[in-house]
Amino acid sequence: MATILRQHAEQLFAEELEELHKQDSDKRPQNWKLSPQSVVTYLIGGKLKNGFEITPKYIGNKRLMEIAVATLTTDRALLLYGLPGTAKSWVSEHLAAAISGDSTLIIQGTAGTSEESVRYGWNYAKLLAEGPSENALVETPVVRAMKDGKIARIEELTRIGADVQDTLITILSEKTLPVPELNIEVQAIRGFNIIATANNRDKGVNELSSALKRRFNTVILPVPDSIEEEIDIVKRRVESFEKIMELPAEPPALKEIRRIVTIFREMRSGVTIDGKTKIKIPSGSLSTAEAISVVNNGLAMAAYFGDGQLNAADLAAGIIGSIVKDPVQDKIVWLEYLETVVKPREDWKDIYRACRDMGS
Incomplete structure (x- = not known):
């Protein structure tokens, strides 16, 4: 087996x-x-x-x-x-x-x-x-x-x-x-x-x-009630994926999973986690399953084309690919989110630069 x-x-x-x-x-x-x-x-x-x-x-x-x-x-x-x-x-x-x-x-x-x-x-x-x-x-x-x-x-x-x-x-x-x-x-x-x-x-x-x-x-079956619940789901499924695929990469830091889940939840709901900023919603579903896929893809990038440690550069392509389904409308929505939400966050500078380097 x-x-x-x-x-x-x-x-x-x-x-x-x-x-x-x-x-x-x-x-x-x-x-x-x-x-x-x-x-x-x-x-x-x-x-x-x-x-x-x-x-x-x-x-x-x-x-x-x-x-x-x-x-x-x-x-x-x-x-x-x-x-x-x-x-x-x-x-x-x-x-x-x-x-x-x-x-x-x-x-x-x-x-x-x-x-x-x-x-x-x-x-x-x-x-x-x-x-x-x-x-x-x-x-x-x-x-x-x-x-x-x-x-x-x-x-x-x-x-x-x-x-x-x-x-x-x-x-x-x-x-x-x-x-x-x-x-x-x-x-x-x-x-x-x-x-x-x-x-x-x-x-x-x-x-x-x-x-x-x-x-x-x-x-x-609803989307997960809380961000902590969704993070737990992603963490467990990613750990299972890593074990099955035997990837030569370190387990993803909880910080990276939290950031992916935060992006997906905010863009799915049309408002930031703190409730202060309204956000345009893209055409995709941005489901928990897609968040799992983004982290799994990032782990593969880190394992075979990086240093084995999952980082923002490994995740950027997956994030953009999940969000920008319509190359015209969704790209506008994503760029606005990137500039108004991601850029001002002090501990998100690496994600901002990685996504910008991907041509966002």
Whole structure:
């Protein structure tokens, strides 16, 4: 597993899941690997009775995770909704890993996602040779989840066409998938459910029908409440990245992470942290995920093209690249922020010069 670039959650956190399983004395829904209480502990983190430490996967409102987990114990599916970069996919993966021990039953929603990707398809070689048969049927992740009593994940649900979305209605309401070509049906067993994600930047792309909305309980994942919370998220994710990639660089100073998070929060909210200066907002989302990416890229720069110590020069290109999505409008917004907010800050002179040297 050492050569795999990104392990699935159930592999990466196998020790934590095993320890939770051993210590779990609460009632588990059928086909769940852990009790709902232990699933929330896995997500939020905490110390077990034997002193074992569970690292937090989601840093935020615990109640939101309790609502999400409780939803999955019912006959309603779960929709994780929010701004891009608010950990929807991350939470979805960890929920599936903790509940089913398998986060790989996933459909990536795109404009080209077909009905066959959600329901079932056919092995056309077998279909031509044998005619319609169960042997020629190609099962989708949803079908496998139904048969095995597991969680299926659908990423970016609103990217999928409305006609394809509605193929989920029977599955979610009847827990059954008819296969009329074979005059059979697939019936879901206990433990089956669906977690879908959608971001509000896609609102209006392919709106969910009212019939489909009724089959989901929606949990909105907000941006981190406080700057300290967001810094903690970035710090933990960057440390994980450094460990996996084995970068020959020193761990980033908390000061650099704080500055990146401060820039992103200020430009996202349109006001400085102290509330004294209003700022124009760029077109990008400037999410926590993008802040993590900027620090990770800076670490790679420091490791291979610097002295191994993360500094402002290593971060400048990533900062500008995240903020200036529109080369005309966003550049104006960024230059104004650079001159009116960054330049006057005494301990930010290095960031100001580095960004100026990048051609800002």
